[in-house]
Amino acid sequence: MRAVANWLGEDWEEWCLMLIRRRHGADHVQVVPARHRGDLGIEAFTHDGCAFQCYAAQEPISVLERYQKQRDKLTRDLAKLEYRQEKFLRLLGNVRIDRYLFMVPFFDSYELVQHASDKAQEYRAKNLPHLHETFRIVVVDEDAYADVREEILQRPRTLIEVEDKTNDDVKTWIAANEQAVRTADGKLRSLVANDPQRLTVLESLIMQYIKGENALDAMRRKYPDNWELTTRYKNNKEQLLILQYPSDSLEFGSLAHIAKEIESELARDVPALDAPLRSALSWAAIADWIMRCPLSFPSVAC
Numbered sequence: 001m002r003a004v005a006n007w008l009g010e011d012w013e014e015w016c017l018m019l020i021r022r023r024h025g026a027d028h029v030q031v032v033p034a035r036h037r038g039d040l041g042i043e044a045f046t047h048d049g050c051a052f053q054c055y056a057a058q059e060p061i062s063v064l065e066r067y068q069k070q071r072d073k074l075t076r077d078l079a080k081l082e083y084r085q086e087k088f089l090r091l092l093g094n095v096r097i098d099r100y101l102f103m104v105p106f107f108d109s110y111e112l113v114q115h116a117s118d119k120a121q122e123y124r125a126k127n128l129p130h131l132h133e134t135f136r137i138v139v140v141d142e143d144a145y146a147d148v149r150e151e152i153l154q155r156p157r158t159l160i161e162v163e164d165k166t167n168d169d170v171k172t173w174i175a176a177n178e179q180a181v182r183t184a185d186g187k188l189r190s191l192v193a194n195d196p197q198r199l200t201v202l203e204s205l206i207m208q209y210i211k212g213e214n215a216l217d218a219m220r221r222k223y224p225d226n227w228e229l230t231t232r233y234k235n236n237k238e239q240l241l242i243l244q245y246p247s248d249s250l251e252f253g254s255l256a257h258i259a260k261e262i263e264s265e266l267a268r269d270v271p272a273l274d275a276p277l278r279s280a281l282s283w284a285a286i287a288d289w290i291m292r293c294p295l296s297f298p299s300v301a302c
Contacts, residue, residue, distance in 0.1 A: 006060070007222065011056075016054040049099060050101060052103060070112050103142075106141050158276075159272060159277065165214075206287060212283060226270055226273065233266060259279070
């Protein structure tokens with residue numbers, strides 16, 4: 001079964017605009033903001049007659065529900081071509097819309113294509129001055145932009161913003177996870193004997209753990225394919241820890257080395273992750289392994 005990301009509307013629109021600009025060229029695409037005086041039913045248009053509407057239904061839903069939501073959204077926005085005709089004429093200038101692309105993350109009903117074909121015929125018959133006589137509607141998902149999608153993914157964009165956390169967030173987490181904290185403190189004691197310094201290191205690790213886990217959870221909801229690849233990598237790495245990093249060979253400086261190695265391997269295995277996200281996930285994994293025991297140090301038994 002295909003994994004369908006639960007896109008938020010604004011995120012899907014932003015992603016579509018990136019694909020559109022890369023395919024058509026940024027200087028050939030006019031974005032149509034909707035914040036001031038309402039939505040005209042399109043996100044952008046090109047000067048050679050393409051108009052784009054982007055829509056992401058709230059997932060997960062059934063095939064029938066997805067079709068109905070997509071159909072109704074398309075119908076509502078097409079109506080704006082007629083009842084906001086004067087605004088379109090001023091917006092488009094000499095441009096006449098020839099292709100109306102309805103961009104969705106995923107569609108799995110041929111009835112949506114039939115509906116688009118029927119609507120195209122209906123709107124051609126209206127002879128609206130801003131529509132071309134060959135006006136047609138095309139339903140597309142991001143696979144229609146697979147070539148430029150790969151170009152974009154090779155230059156990672158920010159999938160998930162790594163949110164900063166406060167010392168209060170760390171203290172709250174420590175209070176709720178006493179056993180994990182005791183385990184980590186016991187391990188770090190063999191590396192950092194000074195109590196205040198060890199507490200600073202521990203709190204820093206927990207800060208990174210919270211940031212990384214929150215980012216990973218957001219990725220699971222919004223980008224399940226990338227989340228699955230990241231989780232699979234982490235699980236495989238954990239299974240190899242005892243072989244790659246025997247406890248009698250580890251010292252405090254080893255943590256930074258392991259983090260850099262994880263970042264490098266994530267860049268290779270999950271290229272969609274940008275550098276800040278890779279860094280957060282790397283240190284979150286190290287903190288997790290220290291608290292749960294897959295990563296240990298000399299003279300420390302779990």
